[in-house]
Amino acid sequence: MTEHSERQLLEGVDSVLAIVQLSGRCDAWDYIDGLADQAKAHFQRYFEYLAEGKHIRSPEKMRHLATDSMGNEVHELKVHLNGGSRVYVVKHGDRWFATHGSRKPKDSRVPTEIGVAWAVFYEWYDREK
Numbered sequence: 001m002t003e004h005s006e007r008q009l010l011e012g013v014d015s016v017l018a019i020v021q022l023s024g025r026c027d028a029w030d031y032i033d034g035l036a037d038q039a040k041a042h043f044q045r046y047f048e049y050l051a052e053g054k055h056i057r058s059p060e061k062m063r064h065l066a067t068d069s070m071g072n073e074v075h076e077l078k079v080h081l082n083g084g085s086r087v088y089v090v091k092h093g094d095r096w097f098a099t100h101g102s103r104k105p106k107d108s109r110v111p112t113e114i115g116v117a118w119a120v121f122y123e124w125y126d127r128e129k
Contacts, residue, residue, distance in 0.1 A: 009047045016047045018098040019124045031101030042079040050096045074117045088117040
C-alpha cells in the first residue's frame with residue numbers, strides 16, 4: 001500500500017476503505033462527510049455489514065452495477081433520505097473500496113457513475129501494482 005492511497009471508513013478496519021486519489025482528494029470520504037447525520041449513519045451501518053462479510057441483499061440498499069474482466073465489481077450503496085444519496089464501491093478480492101458519492105442519479109447517468117468508479121479504482125490499482 002502506498003502512503004495515503006486509502007482511508008479507513010471504519011476505525012481499525014482495513015477491508016472497507018475509501019480511495020485517496022493522486023490529487024490527494026478522497027471523494028467518497030468528502031461526500032459522506034457532507035451528508036446529514038442520519039444518512040451518514042446508514043452508510044456507516046452498510047460499511048459495518050461489508051466489513052463483517054455480510055452481503056446487503058436488499059436492492060433498495062445495495063445494487064450490483066458492473067463486473068470487469070478481473071472479477072472486480074462496482075456496487076451502489078443507497079440511502080433514500082432527502083432525495084437520495086449514493087456511494088459507489090468496488091469489491092476487489094475480499095476488500096471494498098469506496099470511490100465517490102453522489103445524489104441519486106437519473107437512470108441515464110448511472111453508466112457515467114460506473115465510469116467514475118472504475119476510473120478512481122484503476123488509478124489506485126495501477127499505483128498499488
